Each structure stands twice: as C-alpha cells, then as structure tokens.
Amino acid sequence: MKEKNMKKLYLFILTIALSIFVVSCSDIELSLDQTDYTDQIEALAESIDQAVPAVVNANFSLPIHEDYEIEYKFNDEMFTNEFIYESPFYDRDASLEYTIKRGKTELSFSSEFRHLSLESGYNATKIYLTLPVPLGQVGKEEYVQANVRVETRKNGVGIIEHETNAAQLRGRGNSTWFLSDKKPYRLRFDENTSILGMPKAKNYVLLAEYADKSLMRNVITQKMVSLMDNLPYSLEVRFVELYVNEDYRGVYVLTEHVEVHKNKFMIESIPGEVNTGYFFEMDQRFYDQNITPGWDWIVVRDIPYEIKEPDPDDLAFTSAHATYLKAYIESVENALIAKSNYNNLINLDNWIEHFIVHEYVKNVDVGWSSVFMYKEKDGPLQYGPLWDFDLAYGNADYIDYGPEGFYGMRQYKNRMFKLMMDILEVRLLYREAYNNFYFDVLPELLEMIPVLSESISEMAHRNFLKWDIMNSYVWPNPSEVLAQKTHAGQVQYVVSYMNLRAEWMLNEINNQAFYYGNFGD
Structure with a gap:
C-alpha cells in the first residue's frame, strides 16, 4: 500500500514538472522570437484605420487578428472586438487609440x-x-392610421432605421396648433417602439417649433436639464425633417411624450391605493373648461391641477385619490407659509433646480401650464419633467421678456415658487445652487449651442425655404427676434440672451x- 501511494505521488510530481517545463518552453520560444514585425x-x-468610420454615431466592429495582440482604448475605456457608442x-x-503587439514588437x-x-x-x-x-384632415381628437419610415445615417451610411404601418397620428398642442399650418403632432405606435435610440414607448411627440425661429429652445432646455443633479428626467430629443404624404413639412423636434412609463419616467402608481405614486400637472386652462373638480382635477387655493396618475x-x-x-x-x-417642516414634505434641492431653470430662461408657462409634479409613495413632492420652452429665452412679447x-417668484405667476x-x-440655498449652475453647467451648455446649431444649419435652410417667416412677425416674437433675418442670427440672439441673463442673475x-427677499416688486 505504501509503495502504491509513493507511485501516485511520483506521478503527480512528474505531471507538475512537465507542465512547468511546457510553459517554460513556450516562454523561451516567445522570448526567442526577436523578429521585427514593424x-x-x-x-x-x-x-x-480604414475600418474606423470617419463619422461615428453607432457601434461598429473592431478588427481582431489571431497572430497579434490588439488593445483598443477610447475615453479610458477598453474594447476588444466592438466599439460601443x-x-x-x-x-x-x-x-480611437490602439496598441498592436507581436513578439517583441509593440506599436x-x-x-x-x-x-x-x-x-x-x-x-x-x-x-x-x-x-x-390629406394632412389637413388630421385633427387633435381622432388618430389617423400612419405608415412610418425613419431614415437616418449610421456611421456615415444611410439606412432605414425603422419602418411600420402599425402607427397612428393626431394633432396636439394649444396655441401652437392654431398658430400656422406647420402643426405639432402626436405619433403613436401600436406597441412599445424605440426609434433613433430613444426609450421604447408607444407615444412620441413631433414639435413644430414654428414660433421658435432658432428651432433650438426646447432642445437646449432638455440638454440643460441633463446636466443638473436633482432633476429627475431629461427628455430625449432628436432633430428630424418631416415628410407627410411625400410633402416636405420642415424641421421638427422628435421627443418623448411626457408620461409615466416603465421605460422612461417611472413611478409606481396603483389606482387601488390612496397612498401611492402621483403624477399631475398644474394647468390654468382648467378655467377655460367646464370641469367640476374632485375627480381627475383638484383646485388648491385657486391653483388647478390635473391628475395623470393614478389613471382616473x-x-x-376613486375621489379619495383627489382628496x-x-x-x-x-x-x-x-x-411653506409657516416656514417650518417643509423639508419633510418636499424635495427642496429638486424644487430649487426646477425653478432655477424656469427663472433663468424666463419661461412664460412657469405659472400657467405644463408644470409637472410627482410624488412617490411615502415620498416628498417633486417637480418634473420639464416641458414646453419654445416661448422662453426672450421669445414672448406679452411679458417682461x-x-x-x-x-x-410672484403670487400671480407661480405660487409655490413665491412661497x-x-x-x-x-x-440662501437657491443662491448657492445658482452659483454652481453658473460656473458648472452654463459653460458646457454654451459650448454646445454653436456646434449643435452648425449641425442643423442645412436643415434649417430648407425649413425656412418651406416656411418663409424670417421677415414676418410670428406671434409672440419680440422685435429683437424679428430683427434677426437668418437662422444663425436667431441662434445668436438666444446665446446673447443666455449670457446677459446669466450675468444679471449672478x-x-x-x-x-x-x-x-426683495425681487424688485
């Protein structure tokens, strides 16, 4: 028995020794490879280099070779066989940086x-x-079946990104619907669909941006929100050119429909529970309608709110949700009136950043409509997502623009902001947050605008050939907007406004x- 165990031990030691020898030989072989593979x-x-696209906006394959070690690096992230956009x-x-090695040669x-x-x-x-x-027969109430084809460029190559006949279209908007023949629309797919890298959802919005001759105010705002720390959700936005029944309709901003959705802005809202998630909108248009509050609408000290979630x-x-x-x-x-215990009821950091955005851009709707709020179960009251900024940045002649x-922060504008x-x-916290906004957020935002503007310049040219409005008054453009006769001039007006407003507020x-607390009343 003892002799048998010794044989086993001998075989084990021999196996280990042979393994070490094989590895050593491999290392020696590699070390002996002094060939210059330059x-x-x-x-x-x-x-x-030829495989790397000149323009990158999507993933692409990276070459690999069994005889060479290739290490790819971009923005401090390592890749192997695919670049992840x-x-x-x-x-x-x-x-894109890469190192290639074979034998002793490494470049x-x-x-x-x-x-x-x-x-x-x-x-x-x-x-x-x-x-x-015909497009003229599309209204705001009823959907019309729509065939949809989305064409774009992927790494410089034209592709059909999405195509379906399972979709519908209807009009949307308030003043913007009646403003011109370039109207905003709601695009709805039959099932959750992702187009252009946006979250999978049924509902999308096509913003006409008719009164915004820069075409950029809503996009700038959502990019601004994406840089903030305490705002819950920035909407995805894409510049597109729209054709309907083969007729060119101009530049639109494709964006998300503001809603609670599992793939987008998500809060848990259960209709059968009173203490659940709520999503609602402050909307003064309540007074233009014959609505009795107490179900899907509530009125608090003359301020109306429409409940979106739980679904009425x-x-x-039940009415218990409204109560x-x-x-x-x-x-x-x-x-807020008592100046006590408000921190337990609201997310103050969120409120401050929300109202920094509204105040900085002088949004006309800060106390009117499209002011969304939400509350998760057992959570504080918060604002967001932000929406509808085409009449901000000095683009409304009926206010102090x-x-x-x-x-x-006026009683007759936004009561919550005032309180x-x-x-x-x-x-003091608002002052600190604005200073951070001025020094940390605005520089990157202002760097972005001319680059983004240049990228849409040809699209904008075609848009204003279709809609020849640069020399015309479009409600509610101020005289300074009317004075700008080119798209580049319109963008420069927005940038100048942002700079002047930023300095004044600072x-x-x-x-x-x-x-x-003296705000120049």
Missing part, C-alpha cells in the same frame, strides 16, 4: 473620427409619414436685496 503591424494598423454631449473630434496608433451626439443634425434623420387622408379612468380610481393629493398639497403650502428682472422664496434658508442673486 512592417506587418503598420499594415495591420492601416487596415484598422455612447453619445457625447455635443459633436466633437475624437480618436501604438490612433484613428481620428467625428463623434456625433444623438441630437446632431448631421445624423440627417428624416421621418416619412403616409396617411390615408381606471375602475379602481388625498389635495390635502398633501395644502399641507405643503401651509408648511428681457434678460433683466425676476419673473416667476418657497419667501424663506431665507431657501434663498449679480442680483448675490446682493443684499435678494438676501432680504
């Missing part, structure tokens, strides 16, 4: 490309809708009058 590696690098904040020049290279953002006009996206009726059409929804939400909003207002002067800013502690928010 020419072969440079030839391989040239083929890799992530959208930059705006278009920029970039380079490093880089391939240059233009890295496009998802919002870039250079994506050259066109949406073709074919309807069974759900059989499990609960109304009581909660009243408790928030009471706490200039870059100077406080706007939203919040009556509290010294909140004003000075005013950091002075004594603001500290004491």
Whole structure:
C-alpha cells in the first residue's frame, strides 16, 4: 500500500514538472522570437484605420487578428472586438487609440473620427409619414392610421432605421396648433417602439417649433436639464425633417411624450391605493373648461391641477385619490407659509433646480401650464419633467421678456415658487445652487449651442425655404427676434440672451436685496 501511494505521488510530481517545463518552453520560444514585425503591424494598423468610420454615431466592429495582440482604448475605456457608442454631449473630434503587439514588437496608433451626439443634425434623420387622408384632415381628437419610415445615417451610411404601418397620428398642442399650418403632432405606435435610440414607448411627440425661429429652445432646455443633479428626467430629443404624404413639412423636434412609463419616467402608481405614486400637472386652462373638480382635477387655493396618475379612468380610481393629493398639497403650502417642516414634505434641492431653470430662461408657462409634479409613495413632492420652452429665452412679447428682472417668484405667476422664496434658508440655498449652475453647467451648455446649431444649419435652410417667416412677425416674437433675418442670427440672439441673463442673475442673486427677499416688486 505504501509503495502504491509513493507511485501516485511520483506521478503527480512528474505531471507538475512537465507542465512547468511546457510553459517554460513556450516562454523561451516567445522570448526567442526577436523578429521585427514593424512592417506587418503598420499594415495591420492601416487596415484598422480604414475600418474606423470617419463619422461615428453607432457601434461598429473592431478588427481582431489571431497572430497579434490588439488593445483598443477610447475615453479610458477598453474594447476588444466592438466599439460601443455612447453619445457625447455635443459633436466633437475624437480618436480611437490602439496598441498592436507581436513578439517583441509593440506599436501604438490612433484613428481620428467625428463623434456625433444623438441630437446632431448631421445624423440627417428624416421621418416619412403616409396617411390615408390629406394632412389637413388630421385633427387633435381622432388618430389617423400612419405608415412610418425613419431614415437616418449610421456611421456615415444611410439606412432605414425603422419602418411600420402599425402607427397612428393626431394633432396636439394649444396655441401652437392654431398658430400656422406647420402643426405639432402626436405619433403613436401600436406597441412599445424605440426609434433613433430613444426609450421604447408607444407615444412620441413631433414639435413644430414654428414660433421658435432658432428651432433650438426646447432642445437646449432638455440638454440643460441633463446636466443638473436633482432633476429627475431629461427628455430625449432628436432633430428630424418631416415628410407627410411625400410633402416636405420642415424641421421638427422628435421627443418623448411626457408620461409615466416603465421605460422612461417611472413611478409606481396603483389606482387601488390612496397612498401611492402621483403624477399631475398644474394647468390654468382648467378655467377655460367646464370641469367640476374632485375627480381627475383638484383646485388648491385657486391653483388647478390635473391628475395623470393614478389613471382616473381606471375602475379602481376613486375621489379619495383627489382628496388625498389635495390635502398633501395644502399641507405643503401651509408648511411653506409657516416656514417650518417643509423639508419633510418636499424635495427642496429638486424644487430649487426646477425653478432655477424656469427663472433663468424666463419661461412664460412657469405659472400657467405644463408644470409637472410627482410624488412617490411615502415620498416628498417633486417637480418634473420639464416641458414646453419654445416661448422662453426672450421669445414672448406679452411679458417682461428681457434678460433683466425676476419673473416667476410672484403670487400671480407661480405660487409655490413665491412661497418657497419667501424663506431665507431657501434663498440662501437657491443662491448657492445658482452659483454652481453658473460656473458648472452654463459653460458646457454654451459650448454646445454653436456646434449643435452648425449641425442643423442645412436643415434649417430648407425649413425656412418651406416656411418663409424670417421677415414676418410670428406671434409672440419680440422685435429683437424679428430683427434677426437668418437662422444663425436667431441662434445668436438666444446665446446673447443666455449670457446677459446669466450675468444679471449672478449679480442680483448675490446682493443684499435678494438676501432680504426683495425681487424688485
């Protein structure tokens, strides 16, 4: 038995020794390979360089070779056989670095490309809708069946990105619906669908941006929101050119429909429970309609809110939901008035950033409509997502639209904003947050705008050939907007407004009058 065990031990030791010997031989063989592979590696690098697209806005395959070790690197991230695209904040020049090694020869290279953002006009996206009726027969109430084809460029190559006949179209909007023949639309697919990298959902919106001659105000705002720390959700936006029944309709902004959705802005809302998630909108248009509050609408001290979630059409929804939400909003207002306990009822950081955006851009709707709010179960009251900024940035002649002067923190504008800013502690936090916004957010945003504007310049040219409005008054354009006769001039007006407004707010928010709650009333 002892002899048998010794044989086993001997075989085990022999096996280990042979393994070490084989590995050592391999290492010796590799170390003995002193061949200079420079020419072969440079030839391989040239083929890799040719495989890297000149324009990148999607994933692409990376060459591999069994005889060479190839290590790819981009933005400090390593890749093997596929480049994984992530959208930059705006278009920029970039380079893919790679190291190729064989034997003792190791060389490093880089391939240059233009890295496009998802919002870039250079994506050259066109949406073709074919309807069974003339576009003029499409209204706001009833959907019309639509065939949809989405064409775009993927890494510089034209493709059909999506095509289906399982979709519908209807009109949307309020003043924008009646403003011109270039109308906004709701596009709805029969099933959750992702187009152009946007979250899978049935509902999309096509914004006409008719009164916004820069075509960019809503896009700029959503990009701004994406840089903020305490705003819950920035909507995806894409510049597209729209064709309906083969008729060119101009530049539109394709974006998400504002809604609670598992793939987008998600809060759990259960109609059968009172203490659940709520999503609702402050909307003064309530007073233009013959509506009795207490079900899907509530009115708190003359401010109307429409409940979106829980779904008021759900059989499990009851008036108890309206009662609960109304009581909660009243408790928030009471706490703000008392300047006590409000931190337990609202997400103050969220409120501050929300109203920094509204105040900075002087949004006309800050106290009117499209002001969305939500509350998760047992959670604080919060604002978002932000929506509808085409009449901001000095583009509404019926308000004090200039870059100077406080706007939203008025009793007759946004009551919550006013109550919040009556509290010294909140004003000091607002001051700190605005200073951070000025120094950390605005520089990148202002760098983005000319790059994005340049990318849509050819699209904009075609748009204004179709809609010849540069020399015409479009409600509610101020005289300064009417004075700009080119798309580039319109964008420059927005940029100038942003710079002037930013400086004015920086000075005013950091002075004594603001500290004491004097907003120039």
